[in-house]
Amino acid sequence: MECLFGIQGDKFALLVADTSQVQSIVVQKTEEDKIMLLDSHKLLATIGENGDRVQFSEFIQKNILLYQFRNGIPLSTSAAANFTCGELAHALRKNPYFVNMMIAGYDSEEGPSLYYLDYIATLHKVKTGALGYGAYFILSLMDKFYSKNMSLDAALELVDKCILEIKTRLMGAPPNFVIKIVDENGAREFAWRKSVEDNTGPPSSAPAPLTPVEVSSQA
Amino acid sequence: MSITSYNGSALVAMLGKNCFAIASDRRLGVNFQTIATDYQRIFEIHEKLYIGLSGLGTDVQTLYQRLKFRHKLYQLREERNMRPETFASLVSAMLYEKRFGPYFCEPIIAGLSEDNVPFICTTDLIGAKQYSSDFVVSGTASESLYGACESMYKPDLEPDDLFEVIAQALISSVDRDCISGWGGIVHIVTPDQVITKTLRGRMD
Amino acid sequence: MAMMMPPRMNPSDSASGPKQHQSWSPYDNNGGTCVAIAGSDYCVLAADTRMSTGFSILTRDYSKIFQISDQCALASSGFQADIRALQKNLDARHQTYQHQHNKQMSCPAMAQLLSNTLYYKRFFPYYAFNVLGGLDDQGKGCVYSYDAVGSYERVGYAAQGSGMQLIIPVLDNQLKSASPLVLPKRESATPLSESEAVDLVKDTFASAAERDIYTGDGVEIIVINAQGVQKHYMELKKD
Numbered sequence: 045m046e047c048l049f050g051i052q053g054d055k056f057a058l059l060v061a062d063t064s065q066v067q068s069i070v071v072q073k074t075e076e077d078k079i080m081l082l083d084s085h086k087l088l089a090t091i092g093e094n095g096d097r098v099q100f101s102e103f104i105q106k107n108i109l110l111y112q113f114r115n116g117i118p119l120s121t122s123a124a125a126n127f128t129c130g131e132l133a134h135a136l137r138k139n140p141y142f143v144n145m146m147i148a149g150y151d152s153e154e155g156p157s158l159y160y161l162d163y164i165a166t167l168h169k170v171k172t173g174a175l176g177y178g179a180y181f182i183l184s185l186m187d188k189f190y191s192k193n194m195s196l197d198a199a200l201e202l203v204d205k206c207i208l209e210i211k212t213r214l215m216g217a218p219p220n221f222v223i224k225i226v227d228e229n230g231a232r233e234f235a236w237r238k239s240v241e242d243n244t245g246p247p248s249s250a251p252a253p254l255t256p257v258e259v260s261s262q263a
Numbered sequence: 264m265s266i267t268s269y270n271g272s273a274l275v276a277m278l279g280k281n282c283f284a285i286a287s288d289r290r291l292g293v294n295f296q297t298i299a300t301d302y303q304r305i306f307e308i309h310e311k312l313y314i315g316l317s318g319l320g321t322d323v324q325t326l327y328q329r330l331k332f333r334h335k336l337y338q339l340r341e342e343r344n345m346r347p348e349t350f351a352s353l354v355s356a357m358l359y360e361k362r363f364g365p366y367f368c369e370p371i372i373a374g375l376s377e378d379n380v381p382f383i384c385t386t387d388l389i390g391a392k393q394y395s396s397d398f399v400v401s402g403t404a405s406e407s408l409y410g411a412c413e414s415m416y417k418p419d420l421e422p423d424d425l426f427e428v429i430a431q432a433l434i435s436s437v438d439r440d441c442i443s444g445w446g447g448i449v450h451i452v453t454p455d456q457v458i459t460k461t462l463r464g465r466m467d
Numbered sequence: 468m469a470m471m472m473p474p475r476m477n478p479s480d481s482a483s484g485p486k487q488h489q490s491w492s493p494y495d496n497n498g499g500t501c502v503a504i505a506g507s508d509y510c511v512l513a514a515d516t517r518m519s520t521g522f523s524i525l526t527r528d529y530s531k532i533f534q535i536s537d538q539c540a541l542a543s544s545g546f547q548a549d550i551r552a553l554q555k556n557l558d559a560r561h562q563t564y565q566h567q568h569n570k571q572m573s574c575p576a577m578a579q580l581l582s583n584t585l586y587y588k589r590f591f592p593y594y595a596f597n598v599l600g601g602l603d604d605q606g607k608g609c610v611y612s613y614d615a616v617g618s619y620e621r622v623g624y625a626a627q628g629s630g631m632q633l634i635i636p637v638l639d640n641q642l643k644s645a646s647p648l649v650l651p652k653r654e655s656a657t658p659l660s661e662s663e664a665v666d667l668v669k670d671t672f673a674s675a676a677e678r679d680i681y682t683g684d685g686v687e688i689i690v691i692n693a694q695g696v697q698k699h700y701m702e703l704k705k706d
Contacts, residue, residue: 136321160298164319164321165324166291167324180296409633409678410632410671413633413674434640435636435640438636439632
């Protein structure tokens with residue numbers, strides 16, 4: 045029962061995703077990071093079919109980076125979102141990716157922005173959005189408590205309300221969530237909300253997270 | 264749920280005296296869940312040509328982008344804007360290309376010719392064109408829209424009156440369809456200007 | 468995961484499973500549209516006079532309106548054979564009531580009887596979409612709208628049949644009935660005068676006949692008020 049949601053606030057955008065890796069009835073891992081850094085000022089959070097999710101998000105990340113290398117300038121959030129949507133749309137009638145996602149980014153002129161992108165490539169710029177079964181419980185919560193240009197503290201209160209609602213009311217709710225933020229200082233992990241500590245598994249053998257190349261023209 | 268009613272939509276266009284109006288609802292949904300209330304379904308191709316696309320959201324976006332691209336190419340080659348009739352043929356051809364794996368969209372094309380004669384036309388999802396001299400409708404609320412437009416429409420209305428008629432027809436119709444609504448947007452296009460108004464109806 | 472199932476891509480598919488041959492159905496749809504509007508002291512009931520089957524017209528002057536009592540009439544669209552049987556059933560019950568109580572049934576009482584009659588055949592329903600109209604005990608207009616198995620509600624106006632979706636938004640727009648959930652309870656009757664209501668009905672039928680292939684030929688309108696029952700008729704398009 046994966047959950048993913050995002051909020052755009054005053055000069056920042058937050059993405060929150062659950063961190064459970066599930067196969068059939070088994071929870072394989074409780075610290076799976078589903079929010080990827082696309083570059084210094086962009087986040088891509090994905091939920092959906094396991095293989096597609098990781099493959100597609102890595103593919104997008106590498107292509108965003110490739111553009112940066114080729115052109116010496118990073119993509120805007122809107123361009124990155126539209127590129128991702130295009131890739132999904134292109135694959136839709138051939139070999140679709142069953143991945144729902146939200147993209148958050150910060151541009152110097154535009155400010156923060158948040159995009160909803162579902163698996164059939166419906167792209168829409170939103171202020172709040174949610175995907176997964178959790179959406180049934182928190183969309184109305186966000187409608188009620190969201191206000192334009194929320195401060196970070198207020199947004200975090202809302203995030204905690206949403207996480208509590210999911211944990212209370214969703215059957216098979218994930219125990220742990222990761223919160224990542226993107227603002228003028230860049231995209232970074234902000235906090236975790238953990239109910240379950242998993243110290244039993246082997247240390248993660250994933251390579252160190254990619255440090256995006258800093259391009260001087262990004263303000 | 265059927266694929267054409269997955270996202271929910273309602274579109275209508277009407278002919279007036281030397282003007283036309285095109286209106287749509289604002290809801291974007293996923294089955295019965297509402298995702299956004301500011302979704303754009305009517306797009307400007309050039310200042311006297313508008314296209315409204317109903318049906319599956321992803322195909323609305325893809326089709327709009329492809330049509331915008333083709334029109335820009337046309338502008339570069341011909342150094343002028345496309346006439347509405349030509350554009351309607353382009354839309355029809357592009358849809359029929361995908362005859363056995365179609366775009367799940369039913370477009371409405373509305374425009375003013377060079378001598379400012381208004382033109383409206385709709386096609387089905389595989390490009391069968393239907394010209395009209397009064398109004399065209401599209402979307403999940405289309406049956407209700409047919410009834411409302413048939414009752415309320417009069418030929419040769421001035422822009423202000425045309426706005427009233429199209430707004431009332433749209434609002435009454437989407438109020439009886441649970442997957443379209445959440446307000447409306449109307450563009451009234453005359454030879455001199457484009458007036459855009461948003462409508463507030465039942466927000467549910 | 469139910470959420471992740473892609474929407475069914477084939478728009479014509481409505482059922483999964485192996486394709487089967489057409490089997491015999493006890494029902495047929497004879498088409499047509501019925502409308503009723505309740506006023507402060509009158510009730511207008513109207514139905515088109517076309518009877519069709521498939522894409523063919525069986526007759527152009529079939530009456531879908533049945534006068535049950537002096538104060539109550541039933542307009543039904545759907546399968547006319549079932550509707551005929553339903554009308555005879557109600558008529559018989561009404562005659563029995565008259566013998567037993569020495570008076571005619573009131574419209575609200577008939578409304579309940581119709582609901583019970585329909586639900587009695589819950590597991591082999593009357594293919595009838597009914598609109599009952601008349602005057603209630605206070606002499607005000609009342610209209611009741613039904614589904615095929617007897618679920619009913621008193622409303623200010625109603626439409627049923629093939630042209631229902633075309634007509635109802637126009638009635639909503641003109642009559643602006645409040646939701647029954649709005650408190651304090653509002654009158655179900657409309658503020659229109661009798662002649663305005665009849666004109667509205669004529670206009671809506673003319674519009675429905677344009678766009679609905681099963682509606683046309685003519686519209687039979689009856690008005691029930693304190694003076695009794697008056698009939699009107701208007702020609703519609705024959706195509």
